[in-house]
Amino acid sequence: MNIDFLQTPRGKLITFAVLGIVLAILPWVLTGGFENGKSWVRAVDFALLYIMLALGLNIVVGYAGLLDLGYIAFYAVGAYTYALLNSPHLQAMLPYWLHNPPFLLMLLIAAFAAGVFGLLLGTPVLKLRGDYLAIVTLGFGEIIRIFMNNLDRPVNLTNGPQGINNIERVHFLGLDFGRPVEWLGLTFDMVHLYYYLILAFCIVIIFVTLRLQHSRIGRAWVALREDEIAANAMGINIRNVKLLAFAMGASFGGVSGALFASFQGFVSPESFVLMESIMVLCMVVLGGMGHIPGVILGAIIVSITPEILRDVINPLQEGLFGKRVVDPENLRMLIFGLAMISIMLVRPEGLWPSKRRAREFHEHDEEARA
Amino acid sequence: MDIFIQQLINGLIVGSIYALIALGYTMVYGIMQLINFAHGEIVMIGAMVTITCINLLLDLGVQLPGPLLLLAGLLMAIPVSMLLGFTIERVAYRPLRRAPRLAPLITAIGLSIVLQQLAMLIWGRNYRPFPSILPTKVHDFYGAAITDLQIAIFILAFLLMGGLFFLIERTKLGRAMRATSQNPDVAGLMGVNINTVISMTFVIGSALGAVAGVMVAANYDQAHAYMGFMIGLKAFTAAVLGGIGNLAGAVVGGILLGLIESLGSGYLGDLTGGFLGSNYKDIFAFVVLIAVLIFRPSGLMGERVAERA
Amino acid sequence: MSTPLLEIQGIHKRFGGLHALNDVGLSINAGEIYGLIGPNGAGKTTLFNVLTGLYQPDEGRFHFDGHDLFRKKPFVVVRSGIARTFQNIRLFANMTALENVMVGQHVRTRSGVIGAIFRHPRARAEEAAIKQRARELLEYVGIARRHDDLARNLSYGDQRRLEIARALATRPKLLALDEPAAGMNPSETEGLKKLMQKIRDDGVTILLIEHDVKLMMGLCDRIAVLDYGKKIAEGRPEQVKCDPRVIEAYLGVAPE
Known part of the structure; x- marks a missing residue:
């Protein structure tokens, strides 16, 4: 072509x-x-949520160059914000007008709450760099998770490790996204309805990221990543620009988290462990840091590959050995880990880097040969 | 029983184990500015190999006193971990030495996953109990309880740290390591074989990690394929707390973290009137870390590098 | 004579035990090229960092164009009209030449997140103006044809020029250049000299650190000499050249 x-x-x-x-x-x-097509659609729905997360983290890590290992905390804040306002768990304690806010307003609230947490994280770490920043953000993520796990006492806010159940599905445009809808002779199940809903927000977030990238703010972020001192000397207000990156990235996570909570109908601290933060970071780096199509590709690969392996491994084992030799869950993660290593060894710039970044690496090769 | 002294003892024991592991992180970081995320897994493998080895000897009907069995297990685990450390550096880090900073971080995470899964395939998903071969005699120490094992852990940890400091400060290899951490390119020009130095750094760090792994397993009477993750995280936190890249900092950070955790979880309930209990134990590591870094962005003993414009 | 553009008095800066700047005062008039010389370690770059807000002085007074800039953040200093380059070039290496200059206009532009996302007419116009001015500035310093190259791939001399263009993008009243001719060959230096004169003729005052004494003598209207963190001489180039304290500072002995 x-x-x-x-x-x-x-x-x-x-x-x-x-x-x-x-x-x-x-x-x-x-x-x-496919026979189990619905579970595949479900997997795609999750992949879309991960794309939103990866794009949010990409603002912080890819553009502003701030290594954040606790990003999943913002997803958690968004999810719990949605869960608390849209489930019976806390509603008895809340004033009536806070129950089940309109969907778009709810997303704004989730984005705002996550953004506030972004500022909360960003403010104390303004002076930290590189790996110090990484470990503090990691700690921040863990602190949020541990609080979610334990804030069932003395006041039962989060219901502790059991998590929050019976979360209302989205009601939007006159539709209840939890109930199947007949349209054009097709039955739109919940996974289908959510597919279109999440896809729509995913597209909005892609659009926003693209616009930000080619703007005065986007350039300030990249300048900050390239050389903080020079950016400072050029009159960029480092503090504001950094905080903006944290808050923007966090609010993407918050929106994604709210959609996640409504889709699952259930949230618990289990979903927000450090490994999740690491996975999102892997999506960004494996795909091609700072390059939106690359990050999207990374998110799809990292979230879908384990699902495909789940379906492939057992038949493969039975075909080869006539029985299941190893636990498929183990093998799946093992292959996943090996893939991460080999992709990085072969393409340290990521699978789909921007042309510019690819050029950068290519020149390195030439320098090495010279 | 005196709770304060008890928590102090527990904190010191755990802290000295943290310190041993933190040394592995900080040595690698000092030389290549890399977080060796897979270090926690080396600790875990050290523990697992030792347990397997002891069980094997017991199954064979070998009649040896407990400590000797343990020693035999350790002698098996240390070389395995060293080899593993060596291989990890060769396969996952060396090819990426000139790559962007995040690339080796991702291979490190990948390795960490691979090692965990391999450990699960070999040793299963369940907790492996530590064989009860060690004397369980309890000494009374100013109203607190301390076991022979704990005393041994404490002494051994400090002997190893002393040995490491001797190695770094007094031997040729140590000098080469220090030179490489200052400036690898110049060290290379001065005739230091950087590749060897880096390999040795991983090997030594892994040996310390293996011993620490056995200590953890013996102290808590069990081991698990996922154990490396949390302990590695805590130890890394300790290294940063002390000032990453600084050996003495790793020791101080480790001990301090052990003490803070132990005393903190012991008294938190009383201090907050029961609002926060010992279930917040794991938070301490991070809260202390964040507090320290806000006031001293390069850690307790890290050099304060003046901003160069 | 009217009030000077920049005036500092009694500036002190200490790093631990080192007294890097000791009671330094100077004033620069609008429209002049003011040179700063001194042996290595005399405190020139420290003074530069104080004047551009990267270092906070311990004591003293710092006035610029009607603003009190004592202990102000760099972005305030830049907004008031002081821009700088660095001794060891600090460009945004993986951005193009054009983007580097566009970043330089950050402080003179206003579009925020809302403008970026919705691209309303004002934001659109501003973005176009930023790009237009960046092109003009690259043209002005003579590297327009390299606009699409990454800064890291420019030749050394072009990188120096790009740094100057980026600094000019902040619309400074005072341009502070830290050893712009370091590492240049004579013809490149000559070109640079012409560029600096052009900048001055277009109304920008210049503060210059340089080791190339010949260049300084031919270019500067006034020169100040720093030694051990103190100003030991100030005046027209030919006066400074004959000052016994200056000769002593450079040669280590007093002339006969």
Whole structure:
């Protein structure tokens, strides 16, 4: 195929049209083509949530160069904010007007709450760099999780390790996203409805990130990453720009978390362990830090690969040895870990870096050869 | 029983184990500015190999006193961990030495996952009990209880640390290591074989890690494929607390963290009128860390590098 | 004579036991090229860092163009009209030349997150203006054809020029250059000299640190000499050159 054609306005239009159609029919292909299609759609729904998370973290790590190992905390804040306002657990204690806020307002609240936590994390760590920052953010993530785990006493706020149940599904545009809907002769199950809902917000977040990247703010973030002292001397208000990166990144996580809570109908501290933060970071780095298509690819690969392996490993083992030799869960994670290592060894710049970054690496090679 | 002294003892024991592991992190960091995320797994493998080895000897009907069995297990575990450390550096870090900083961090995390899963495949998903071969005699120490094992852990930990300091300060290898951590390129020009130095750093750190792993398993009477994660995290926190890259800092940070955790979880309930209990124990490491770094961004004993414009 | 553009008095800066700046005072008039010389370690770069807000002085007075800048943050200093370059070039290495200059305009522009996301007409116009001015500035310093190259890939001389363009993008009244000619060959130095004169003729005052004494003598209107953190001489180049304290500072002995 001619790559140049894709760069023309017409080519772009066609690309987007094809992409749009594929995305629109994807859940039906999955439910129609596979026996356990619904669980595949579910996996895709989660992949979309991870794309939102990865794009949020990309602002902090990819653009502003601030290594954050506790990012999942903001996802947690968003999820718990949604859960607390939309489940019977806490509603007895809350004034009536706070129950089940309208969906868009709810997302704003979740984004705002996560953003506030972003500032809370950002303020004390303004002066820290590199690995010190990494370990403090990691600690922050753990602190949030431990509090969620233990804030069932003396006042039962989070219901501790059991988590919060019976979270209301989204009600939006006159639809109850928890109930199947018949339309055009198709039955839209919950996983389908949520697919379109999450996809819509995912597209919004991609759009926002793209716009931010090519803006005065985006340039200030990159300048900060490249050389903090020079950025300072150029009159960039380092404190504000850093805090903005933390707050923006966090609010993406908050929106994603709120959608997660409503989709699952249940949240518990289990979902927000350090490993999750690390996974999101892996998505960003494996895909291609700072490059939006790369980050999206990374999120898809890291979240979907384990699901595919789940379906492939058992038949494969039975075919080869006639029985299950090793625990598939083990093997799945083992292959996943090995894949992470080998991708980084072969392509340290990520699978799909920006052209510029690829160029950077290519020049390194040439320097090495010279 | 005197609770204060008891918590003090517990804190010192745990702290000295943290310190041993923290040394592994800080040595690697000092030389290559890399968080060796897989170090916690080396600690875990050290513990697992020792337990397997002791059980094997017991199954074979070997009649040896407990401490000697333990020693035999250790002698098996240390080389395994050393080899593992060596291989990890070779395979996952060396090819990325000139790559962007986050790339080796990802391979490190990948390795960590791989080692955990391998350990699960070999040793299963359940807790492995530490064989009861050690004397369980309890001494009374100013109203607190202390076992032979705890005394042994404490003494051994400090002997090892002393040995490491001797190695770094007084031997040729140590000098090469210090030179490499100052400036690898210049050290290379001066005839130091950097690759050897880095390999040795991993090997030594892994040996200390293996011993620490056995200490953890013996102290808590069990081991588990996931144990390396939390203990590694705590030890890394200790290293940062002391000022990462600084050996003495790692020891001070480790002991301090052990004491804070132990005393903190013992008294937190009383201090907050029962609002926060010992279930917040794991928070201490991080709260203290954040507090220290806010006031001293380079750790307790880290050098304060003046901002160069 | 009117009030000077920049005036500092009694500036002290200590690092632990080191008294890097000891009671330094100077004043720079609008429109002049003011040189700062002194042996290595005399405190020139420290003074630079104080004047650009990167270091906070311990004592003293610091006035610039009607603003009190004593212990103000760098972004306040830059907004008041002081811009700088660095002795060891500090560009945003993985941004293009054009983007580097666009970053330089940060302090003179206002678009925030809302503007970035919705691109309302004002934000759009501002972005276009930023780009336009960045192109003009690259043209002005003579590296327009390299606008799309990463800063790290420019030649040494072009990197120096790009740093100057980036500093000019902040619309400074005073441009502070820290050894801009270091490492340049004679023809590059000559080009740089022309550029500095052009900048001055366009109304920007220049503060210059340089080791190339010949360049300084031919370029500066006035020169101050620092030694051991103290100002030991100030005046027109030919006066300073003959000052016995200066000769002593450089040669270590008093002339006969």
